[in-house]
Amino acid sequence: MSDRDRLASDASAIARKLVPIATSGAEGRVNRRLIGGLAEEGLLPRLFPRRAGGTRDEDVSAAELCAVREALGRESTVTENAVAIQTLGAYPIVLAGSDAQAERYAGPVARGEAVAAFALTEPDAGTDAGALALGAERDGKGYRLSGTKVFISNAPDADVYTIFARTTPGAGTKGITAFIVSGDAKGLSGTVLRLLSAHPIGRLELDGVLVSEHQVLGEVDRGFKLAMRTLDLFRPSVGASVIGMAQAALDAAVAHASSRQAFGRPIKEFQAVSHQLAEMATRLEAARALVYAAAEAYDRKDEHVARRSAMAKLFATETAQQVIDVAIQVHGAIALEHGHLLEHLYREVRAPRIYEGTSEIQREIIARDLFRRPSEG
């Protein structure tokens, strides 16, 4: 068994063990017991390097993150989302932070003592994230942040935010800086939003939040690059998480088609049923191949990973939606009952086609790269 397979297998076992905690969280709020449990069982630390409170000798790995997210997506979307947002919120600190920042801010996230969030989106800057307007004005050696962030996973409960703000007005993507902001900072407030999603999400208001120069993450005015680098790392893993969900749906459909009788035989004997499942299994396998190829390209530090990463997210999220839809069709009405696995997955598979870049913007990223460098992969 490879290290990656062992990690995936351990993640599945941990998710099964934590089911009672995962299902007992308050709706719309961060389940701190679950995050604590994920750290106690050793899963969160295995996703962070030692300098950031984890147990990894090496830096973070996109392929290992994918393996964990696929395994968790198959077992529990709530647990999967908890791991995903902890890493999404803290990895920018791991990628661009000094050793002191990594230890101070990412360390507690890896140990499950603090909750992380990644705050890029604003009411007037979603797909067009380079248009963000949350202002960062110089104040002595530090900055004062003012503005609004919206649709931020884990907000407003998070303890550590990576917040992207405008340091140079009018400079587009070249005037954005990343900051580390504590959840208890004076002037920071937030509200819970209710969305079709398996995790807590909210809106943040920043009213002159003071941050010191030690909370600037990476270089001033280079924050957009860091946001894109983080998304290149995470997009394959969004694909991996929905592949896990779609695999659970496919497994359920195969089992149901084998046992459900109609016209005196199991419905798997109708080609209209079995060939649909064959088609879905094939597409799912193609999506999985694309996801791990993109993640491995990221880990190899291939220069142009954006295209592959976009392809992986696009194809996997669109495919997973189809697979879960077909699995419901094969089940008939029973799959639509509240509380049924497929009813749950049908709701949960929708948001990933929107977050971390919609399917449309993934096609745009692929197209731009295609015309820039036609024959490269």
Ligand SMILES: Cc1cc2nc3c(=O)[nH]c(=O)nc-3n(C[C@H](O)[C@H](O)[C@H](O)COP(=O)(O)OP(=O)(O)OC[C@H]3O[C@@H](n4cnc5c(N)ncnc54)[C@H](O)[C@@H]3O)c2cc1C
């Ligand atoms: C469950 C969930 C969790 C989220 N978590 C986070 C988070 O933790 N942190 C964070 O910062 N954000 C988060 N988001 C926000 C998410 O990243 C944005 O919703 C997403 O980027 C799309 O922005 P928008 O919703 O404003 O849509 P818009 O940008 O308003 O897009 C509307 C439509 O126009 C299309 N469109 C826009 N521009 C183009 C173009 N150039 N070409 C083709 N089509 C285009 C879009 O594809 C879409 O169909 C989350 C969203 C959801 C649903």
